[in-house]
Amino acid sequence: MSRYIQHSNQPPTNLDAVAEDIKTALMVAVSQCYSQTQHFSGTVYTGLAGRVLMKYYLSSLPLPHEELNARTSLWSVQDLRAGGDRDIVLILESTPERTWKVHDASRIAFLETNVGVAALGLCRALEGSEDLLKHWERCAQLLQQALEHVYAEARSLGGGEDGCEILYGRAGFLYALLLVRKTVIRVRGGSDPALPPPLVQSAEGLVADDSIRAVVSDIVRCGEIGARRYATRLASAGSADNTAGPPLMWSWFDTRYLGAAHGVAGILQVLWSCPAAVIAPYLPRMLETVQWLLGRQDSTGNWPAEVSISLNQVQENELIQWCHGAPGMVILLSNILQWSRAHTQHAHVLDPALHETLATSLRAGTQLVYQHGLLRKGLGLCHGVAGSVYTLLAASDALDLDVDSGQDVGTQWQYLRWAIHLAHLATNHTLLVARGEMGVPDHPLSLYEGLAGMCCAWALVLCRISRLQLRSGDGDAVAGKRAVVMGSGHGMPGYDGLGWEGGVYRLN
Numbered sequence: 109m110s111r112y113i114q115h116s117n118q119p120p121t122n123l124d125a126v127a128e129d130i131k132t133a134l135m136v137a138v139s140q141c142y143s144q145t146q147h148f149s150g151t152v153y154t155g156l157a158g159r160v161l162m163k164y165y166l167s168s169l170p171l172p173h174e175e176l177n178a179r180t181s182l183w184s185v186q187d188l189r190a191g192g193d194r195d196i197v198l199i200l201e202s203t204p205e206r207t208w209k210v211h212d213a214s215r216i217a218f219l220e221t222n223v224g225v226a227a228l229g230l231c232r233a234l235e236g237s238e239d240l241l242k243h244w245e246r247c248a249q250l251l252q253q254a255l256e257h258v259y260a261e262a263r264s265l266g267g268g269e270d271g272c273e274i275l276y277g278r279a280g281f282l283y284a285l286l287l288v289r290k291t292v293i294r295v296r297g298g299s300d301p302a303l304p305p306p307l308v309q310s311a312e313g314l315v316a317d318d319s320i321r322a323v324v325s326d327i328v329r330c331g332e333i334g335a336r337r338y339a340t341r342l343a344s345a346g347s348a349d350n351t352a353g354p355p356l357m358w359s360w361f362d363t364r365y366l367g368a369a370h371g372v373a374g375i376l377q378v379l380w381s382c383p384a385a386v387i388a389p390y391l392p393r394m395l396e397t398v399q400w401l402l403g404r405q406d407s408t409g410n411w412p413a414e415v416s417i418s419l420n421q422v423q424e425n426e427l428i429q430w431c432h433g434a435p436g437m438v439i440l441l442s443n444i445l446q447w448s449r450a451h452t453q454h455a456h457v458l459d460p461a462l463h464e465t466l467a468t469s470l471r472a473g474t475q476l477v478y479q480h481g482l483l484r485k486g487l488g489l490c491h492g493v494a495g496s497v498y499t500l501l502a503a504s505d506a507l508d509l510d511v512d513s514g515q516d517v518g519t520q521w522q523y524l525r526w527a528i529h530l531a532h533l534a535t536n537h538t539l540l541v542a543r544g545e546m547g548v549p550d551h552p553l554s555l556y557e558g559l560a561g562m563c564c565a566w567a568l569v570l571c572r573i574s575r576l577q578l579r580s581g582d583g584d585a586v587a588g589k590r591a592v593v594m595g596s597g598h599g600m601p602g603y604d605g606l607g608w609e610g611g612v613y614r615l616n
């Protein structure tokens with residue numbers, strides 16, 4: 109049996125009806141996510157912290173909260189945030205001190221370690237949450253401890269090429285720091301006098317340029333070690349044309365993965381979310397690595413989950429899900445295109461030839477994700493339909509609109525319509541499961557494996573539908589909403605959508 113459910117490849121045209129179906133499914137699903145407290149572990153990936161992130165995410169989207177709250181009283185912005193805060197406190201208070209620790213720099217990521225809880229708690233303290241203002245020191249202390257492990261391993265030149273991926277390692281920690289940094293910048297703009305000065309100073313120190321630079325530099329150092337080892341393996345494997353590896357390569361448990369969860373695409377994705385001045389020295393190597401990745405795309409538009417020693421080996425690349433295969437690459441390439449458009453003064457923007465190669469590769473990968481994106485494994489972000497929907501939304505941000513001019517580029521919002529189609533098909537998930545066409549994951553309500561991830565995707569799709577309707581209905585209203593239509597400051601929770609400081613994109 110294939111890994112995906114076939115669909116018509118014909119996006120629906122009645123967006124009002126689609127929006128109503130998605131809204132209904134979303135409200136039922138959010139109630140389910142509230143109703144059970146199973147899988148109480150703290151992690152964002154499959155634990156309670158993931159459903160906390162869902163609540164914060166839903167509270168921050170421009171949804172019709174009042175209308176939704178009138179239908180199911182879970183939806184006021186205040187209640188969503190207060191509910192998330194209570195859950196974070198619950199996790200903090202039930203996590204013993206002996207496990208609230210970081211042991212090495214390869215286990216410090218936002219998604220799969222307590223660093224995720226600490227980062228969320230610190231962000232909410234900075235936003236003035238009374239519940240979290242009582243706990244900010246514990247959150248900051250864990251993040252500081254993780255940062256010190258990075259410093260220590262960098263000084264000792266430890267770590268090798270392992271331990272940098274996004275699910276557990278340094279790139280996932282970098283995501284946590286960037287999330288806190290974004291909050292610090294926003295809060296500083298509002299200059300809330302009620303915040304304790306030690307909290308602000310501590311957070312500013314954690315996310316200062318020097319901290320971000322240290323983590324980035326260590327990730328690149330590990331990537332260079334990995335690239336040298338990979339080049340040596342290629343050379344020893346034989347033929348002369350096998351000797352060209354990328355300048356950056358990492359591994360996870362001795363396997364050189366390419367995708368989002370454990371591989372090169374995920375690590376580069378977070379690097380590209382850092383301040384431009386910090387990554388400037390590394391951009392030539394990052395771009396060269398991307399060019400090498402473009403050369404690994406197969407004729408179907410997919411990428412292998414891991415690299416082989418023989419670059420010419422024909423592989424069958426089965427996996428097309430966020431964690432492995434095309435989706436992670438599509439999100440990365442979409443972000444690079446947007447980054448390049450937002451940094452036109454920068455020395456390392458894409459030259460026209462690479463821009464075209466990258467866009468061609470992106471279009472092929474996106475089409476594959478659309479056709480194969482109704483995944484049988486379920487609804488979550490990691491290897492479920494929500495991950496496919498976010499991939500298509502990222503592609504829409506890059507391909508549906510020329511950001512420099514604000515004009516349509518003639519796609520008729522094709523990529524957004526594909527995202528809407530998959531999101532709509534997922535509203536039938538109960539029926540698909542009953543028919544045996546879709547499975548139920550181990551953590552059915554979780555963010556990365558289950559329903560909470562789909563709730564976030566549905567909610568963002570609803571926002572995009574309303575803006576698409578606004579756009580087609582009233583051209584004048586569009587002029588001032590270009591950035592909102594494009595990014596709205598939201599991507600896949602825990603992974604994408606951090607935006608760029610000073611760029612036109614994704615500023616909330």
Ligand SMILES: [Zn+2]
Nearest residue numbers: 429431490491
């Ligand atoms: Zn997965």
